[in-house]
Amino acid sequence: MKISTKGRYGLTIMIELAKKHGEGPTSLKTIAQANDLSEHYLEQLIAPLRNAGLVKSIRGAYGGYILTDIPAKITAGDVIRVLEGPITPVEGIEDEEPAKRELWIRIRDAIKGVLDNTTLEDLANHSNDETPEGYMFYI
Amino acid sequence: MKISTKGRYGLTIMIELAKKHGEGPTSLKTIAQANDLSEHYLEQLIAPLRNAGLVKSIRGAYGGYILTDIPAKITAGDVIRVLEGPITPVEGIEDEEPAKRELWIRIRDAIKGVLDNTTLEDLANHSNDETPEGYMFYI
DNA sequence: TTAATGCCTATTAAATTACTAAGGATTTTA
DNA sequence: TAAAATCCTTAGTAATTTAATAGGCATTAA
Numbered sequence: 001m002k003i004s005t006k007g008r009y010g011l012t013i014m015i016e017l018a019k020k021h022g023e024g025p026t027s028l029k030t031i032a033q034a035n036d037l038s039e040h041y042l043e044q045l046i047a048p049l050r051n052a053g054l055v056k057s058i059r060g061a062y063g064g065y066i067l068t069d070i071p072a073k074i075t076a077g078d079v080i081r082v083l084e085g086p087i088t089p090v091e092g093i094e095d096e097e098p099a100k101r102e103l104w105i106r107i108r109d110a111i112k113g114v115l116d117n118t119t120l121e122d123l124a125n126h127s128n129d130e131t132p133e134g135y136m137f138y139i
Numbered sequence: 140m141k142i143s144t145k146g147r148y149g150l151t152i153m154i155e156l157a158k159k160h161g162e163g164p165t166s167l168k169t170i171a172q173a174n175d176l177s178e179h180y181l182e183q184l185i186a187p188l189r190n191a192g193l194v195k196s197i198r199g200a201y202g203g204y205i206l207t208d209i210p211a212k213i214t215a216g217d218v219i220r221v222l223e224g225p226i227t228p229v230e231g232i233e234d235e236e237p238a239k240r241e242l243w244i245r246i247r248d249a250i251k252g253v254l255d256n257t258t259l260e261d262l263a264n265h266s267n268d269e270t271p272e273g274y275m276f277y278i
Numbered sequence: 279t280t281a282a283t284g285c286c287t288a289t290t291a292a293a294t295t296a297c298t299a300a301g302g303a304t305t306t307t308a
Numbered sequence: 309t310a311a312a313a314t315c316c317t318t319a320g321t322a323a324t325t326t327a328a329t330a331g332g333c334a335t336t337a338a
Binding site: 143144145177179180183197198199200201202 | 325326327328329330334335336337338
């Protein structure tokens with residue numbers, strides 16, 4: 001029922017690249033240090049993002065990564081699908097009996113609705129918003 | 140990003156009990172055989188459901204389990220929370236920076252919206268519905 | 279009394295997660 | 309040209325979770 005660090009850190013990388021969009025490449029080292037993450041681990045996460053065509057690499061000194069499209073055109077869903085696989089609450093929805101199948105489909109579509117309508121631009125811009133007081137975190 | 144077999148089989152158990160609600164106890168053996176699942180494994184799943192007060196056991200021959208409330212009053216969310224833990228797409232939402240925090244909260248609330256508004260009655264009754272032709276299973 | 283059930287604890291194989299380790303390939307700049 | 313900074317790739321691994329399996333005791337209806 002959880003998105004793993006793959007998807008989470010992957011989003012972190014993409015948000016950082018979105019913030020620097022148009023300013024040349026950003027290195028993984030920079031991103032790792034800014035977010036207190038293992039650079040080596042991030043390398044393993046960005047490989048699939050590169051293979052999927054979401055980022056482009058520039059090798060050598062002063063290299064790094066850049067987004068292949070503007071932040072408004074890349075969604076959280078794009079990133080999560082690459083790193084976590086298809087968005088679905090269970091494997092093999094189609095094999096379930098109708099009642100449960102419908103439940104999983106509704107959950108899947110609800111998650112999709114959020115992920116596919118949140119762009120990197122949204123995420124990069126609103127990074128300084130406050131959370132409303134008294135918001136319930138665990139329910 | 141997945142609900143494990145704990146939650147899935149747990150729901151299966153609860154739907155079976157909902158179908159037999161008012162007809163006396165149903166044994167795990169019956170449920171295991173009807174769904175081709177390991178009875179021993181189901182025992183481990185129903186223990187927390189009993190501890191949480193969602194089902195009541197009747198021991199001895201011709202015993203089994205019954206729901207402690209009517210199927211219309213028990214939701215999929217009740218079952219999933221007991222077996223999978225709190226409904227949240229990531230651990231420690233509160234520690235995330237605002238943009239991601241909001242994303243996780245939106246996802247969580249979307250999932251909650253579905254799970255808490257689907258009752259065992261819904262699931263027990265619609266078990267013979269058909270899935271619309273051409274429905275996309277993986278997106 | 280026996281068969282059918284629930285109840286409890288322990289063990290385990292496989293998969294996944296979240297890294298760490300090591301080093302090669304490429305490119306910029308001093 | 310040398311050095312530094314970066315990307316790129318493969319391999320290994322400790323911890324955790326998943327999805328069971330195994331064995332046996334406790335309770336109760338017939």
